[in-house]
Amino acid sequence: MTLTDPAARPRPADDRPEDPTGPGPLGRLGGWVLDHARLVTLVWVLAIVVLGAFAPRVEQELSGAGWQADGSESVAVRELARDSFGGNASSAIQVVVHSDDGPLAENGGDAVLAEATTLLEADERIGEIVPPQPGVSLSEDGGTAVLLAGADADTNDMVRAANDLKGPLEELSNGAVEVNPTGASLLWSDFNEANLEAMLTSEMYSWPVTLAILVLAFGALVAAGLPLILTLAGLVASAGSLVLLNELVPVSIWAMNFAMMFALALGIDYALFLVVRYRASRMGHGKPVRTAIAETMDTAGKAVLLSGATVLISLSAVMLVPSPAFRSMAGGIMLAVLFVLAATLTLLPLVLAKLDLRINKGALKWVNAGEHRSARFAAWGERLWRRPVAFGLASLLVLLALAFPVLGLNTAMPSIKVLPEDASARVGYDVVQDAFGEGAPGTLQVVADAADADGTAAALTADPGIAAAVPAQPSSDGSDLVLISAVPTVDPSDPALAETVDRLRGDLPDSALVGGAAVENLDLKDQLDASTPLVIGVVLVLGFVLLLVALQAPLIAVLGTLASLLSTGAAFGVARLVFQEGFGAGLLGFESQGFLDAWAPVFFFAMIFAIAMDYTVFLLASAKEHYERTGDPREAMVGALAHSGRVIFAAAAVMVAVFFTFALSGPLPPKEMGVVLGLAVLLDAFLVRLVLLPVLLRLTGSAAWWSPRWLTRVLPTVRFAHD
Structure with a gap:
């Protein structure tokens, strides 16, 4: 049996024949992309070439100010x-x-x-x-x-x-x-210059680390390189778009800095999810290329689309802050996410189909490319099923202990330090x-x-x-x-x-x-303090609504939304100890200001929640897929971990590596960004998504997926099972 012999792969017991009704909307999109390969390729080449021509001007063209409270x-x-x-x-x-x-x-x-x-x-x-x-x-x-x-x-x-x-x-x-x-x-001017140098240094370190993690995750050089290439295409297109957008409204240089970091992390997440699913369908189940693409798009593609929508919704709430810098930063990230989503859902299926079995070029000897179900994560799921209270309580206590310091968090606008x-x-x-x-x-x-x-x-x-x-x-x-x-x-x-x-x-x-300059900072802080509760409330409500639409189940939508708050609180609790109290200042190479920068709570909350919901969608979409097939809560929980746990683990490792490289940057704000986001992803992926949320699925059982009839009639039909 070889990696390139799909016919030799055994069919799992729950693998059923294709649905006679045909693929869903995203599956049909995958088929359309294959049928119009030249057109899709031409559009992307033109987009990258045209927008890429503007991309080198991004650092010179984008604005360096905008940190103000409009109307103050x-x-x-x-x-x-x-x-x-x-x-x-x-x-x-x-x-x-x-x-x-x-x-x-x-x-x-x-x-x-x-x-x-x-x-x-x-x-x-x-x-x-x-x-x-x-x-x-x-x-x-x-x-x-x-x-x-x-x-x-x-x-x-x-x-x-x-x-x-x-x-x-x-x-x-x-x-x-x-x-x-x-x-x-x-x-x-000096801060933007130091920040740019730090960002470039961080990117230089993060790309090879990311590639190494992806090689281990995929077990093949070609497969590992695909997410990076797709993400790079999205970044080039978004950079050029920001330059053009700057001709209409001023765009902060920070928009590009955040977009680079966020698009790299999310783009790899999305590509990872699709590539793993395609290899499982094509090489694990021996399905034809077109069928494998349709199945990948209808399952992993749908989860990616919903995840991207969650990210966009979370960041759109930042637009409620009446400050040009905040609005352009949020807009820049959203633009980058849109390009990454477009590349993932159109260009990536085409590349997968063209490469097909060659995606495993340079495969590591011990890797089973077609294996979608992870035996280790299945065993972890069984362990959680047997002892949910012990594992759930331990995870909850750790998160609450880390979140406790947030009660004494002080914020202020950055000082000269x-x-x-x-x-x-x-x-x-x-x-x-x-x-x-x-x-x-x-x-x-x-x-x-x-x-x-x-x-x-x-x-x-x-x-x-x-x-x-x-x-x-x-x-x-x-x-x-x-x-x-x-x-x-x-x-x-x-x-x-x-x-x-x-x-x-x-x-x-x-x-x-x-x-005066100092008073502008004070007015902006007041505006941020006033806007933060509104932004948090809007993010939570919109996040819940999107989960409700995706999962069609009110209870698990509520639990998934609330669980995201735990990792956010824990990350800010640790941030207080590091940046306000100065623990680890010598190690990270910064001088404590005695507070956390005032823009961190509102902006980082939206970013952390977007990432947390990203993993929530991946896990719960897989759980819903298994529940739709079997109607068994145990298979829903264990199967979700078995099929998405490895992807979440690898994606989180990439994100943590990307964010923590920013913690090594020179200026203090990128350090805050790297530490807070890196910790949030670390805690969310490993304590919330891989422990607490599966435990909640175990404790709620079938009730997690119950929905009243009136709600089912109101909501659009969304299914993840591809029978």
Whole structure:
């Protein structure tokens, strides 16, 4: 008996003749793809070539800003400052010129400032240039000066301006004078640069690790390479699409970063599921190519489609957060998932049919390519069936213990510590803080009616959280407004700043609006805190509805949805210990901020839930398939583990490897992403999907699959059994 001898394979006892009614919708799609192979190939080649031509521009074209709460007071202040005060907005570039050897005037600092001014004046994105002012932007000892380059473009273009200008500005440094541009635009420029380098490093490590895991999972080099090739095709197409989409609406560079990671993980999951099912049908049961493709699409393909829909639904809830960065990140991932889904359901069946038995080229000697049912996972299922309470309780206790720390989780917007210590924005930040006070890098901007100028200045001066206030600056466009800059007493990341801002917004005249880069972060955090319960609620409801439609069984749909919360809570509980308390900071190479980044709960929850439901659909779709065939709860539970456990195990190993490589990245946010998502997948796949959920199937028995007649009549008919 050989791997390439399908006729020699024994038919399992439960393998029945093909359904005389023919294949389902996805099975017919598989047949259509085979009948129109040239057309499908041509469309994909054109899509990859055309969109791939735009893909190399993704890092240059996508925006670097957008981390703001649309409609907030701070965003209104920034726009007013840009339009009415020469660009003296939070997005302005601050050029910090410093000398350790005495006053700048004695060390050639004046010439450096003049050169910097000339350089800035040549850029059309720069507005009014404000020279250093004694007592405001020129230190008492004369050793530090800040040249303010106003913003005459939107925040995304100002980040691009920072990208273009920081190198030439830093080159003005000499032996006696150091030049370090800083400010919010430089912070995002430096962070995006460090993040891109970290992402590329992570990708470099993740691809070979992923290939090694896939070789072990598939037992053949050709079969292992298929998921990577399909995923790469989806990534190229999505990257080019994001560039084109950016011409219509600004798309954050983070959209591509997340899309790369998410599409790689999900694309491999989906391809893994289809390839395993095809090999079982073709080489295990000896079915013809066309029949094997139809069966694969009607079973594994249907599960993949439902899984993809769950991912899209979960991420669509993030669109409820009124922030351009969040919406474009969610949109970018959704676009990548759509391309990966399209490739999996159209291109992959065609490739499988064309390669056919050659898919096992380079097979390992001990591998049985046609074996779909795993004896080891079947034995694991039998063990769970015999002792459900012991295993279920142990799994539940571990998850609850890990989730317990989440009760003390604190969140805030990222501080300057997310940047490498040698980044220009961080060096300039530290110099400004040393020269002008702890709160100087987080200077507040207050725009008010000119008639309220005195009252606004008096309230600012009297507030205990304000160290100094600059005299009111009249508008440059003739509007009846003034701008007052106020230096807080605390660092921008200090929680006390939020108290100061809240107090000022209550005490200042009605016309006064409080903004500034630090306040934009506070307003975004408030928006995230307000949006998080809504996003979580919407994700849970939509996830339940989709499971209900897919499984036609309310009880298991509820249990599957709630089980996903356990791994999410456990992942955030561990995240608190690591990133808030600093456990393992030395090992992972980061400096704890004392909190988790505020965007993590809402965004990571949607991502974790999407992944968790991905495995839920795979497992429960297989369980439903077995229950539809036999009507036996035991066969449903044990058969689901036997037929999908190995796929879930391998897919989870790939995801964990991909995510944990991001934990090795330089900046802190990718580390948070890698650790939180990696832990979530690890816990969800191995404790929830392979232990707790099967135990729930065991304890609920046939009730898990019961559905009232009225509900059955309302829901569309969805079957997974391919008889």
